[in-house]
Amino acid sequence: MKEPRIRTVEKYKPPYPLNQLPRDFAMNLGREVIYFLASRGTPRLEGTDWEEIFARLIGAQWKPSNVGLDDIVMEQTAWGAKTVKNANPFTAMKVRLISGRNSPVYSFGDKEVSDCEPNELGGKILAIWNERVVGIRKLYKHLRTVVLIKSNNLLEMSVFEFETIIYAITEYSWKWNRKNNLEGFSKSTKEHVFTWQPHGSQFTIIEKAPEKRLAIRIKQPPFLNKHAILKALKFDNSWVQIIE
DSSP states (O other): OOOOOOOOOOSOOOSSOTTOOOTTHHHHHHHHHHHHHHHHOSOOOOHHHHHHHHHHHHTOEEOOOSSSSOSEEETTEEEEEEEEEOSOTTTOOEEEEEEEEOOHHHHHOOSOGGGSOHHHHHHHHHHHHHHHHHHHHTTOSEEEEEEEEEOTTSSEEEEEEEEOOOOOGGGEEEEEOTTSOEEEEETTTOOEEEEEOTTTOEEEEEEEOOSSOEEEEOOOOOOOOHHHHHHHTTOOGGGOOOOO
């Protein structure tokens, strides 16, 4: 019997279309990073900093997660946030995203992964990732990853989003490289897509960066040293109470 066509209505829409960040996002991001550089005096912007900044700029809730897929939440949309260093944030074609620790020993009870057949082991590693994604998708209608590509001095940045997906295990083949890390390749394109390190179980996804991305360049701000900040606050010693 031919399947009937039915009307489907998506009851919840995300706060904005995928990879079309709000109009004022770019200027506000530039302002945030300029303040960051001026107050800290170092271009070291870590993953949790980016999570907090992104959540604030889109008006979402920042709630760091052990899974790392839903660190930012707004109603029925959740984001995982990643930062990547690259000398050319505007033109970088691919980024390596550290995507958690996938341990077949913990998840499947395997004893010695070096003795496992590569494709079987790779399938288990992807199954762990897929299970995490499925678990989060049960809670949210939309699940995204937002990536900040940053230059070493943090004066150039680009941002893009993509849907966080599960991967069909049968579409990838695996083999050990010279460093004894397991690499996963697309069977159709032969492209390197995954890397898994047995020591620490770190799982990395190689993601293509889209041509359409937010790109901004900022001016190096002067550093606000602590004495200038304390003076502006009109600090005096009475603010500090020595208990013991």
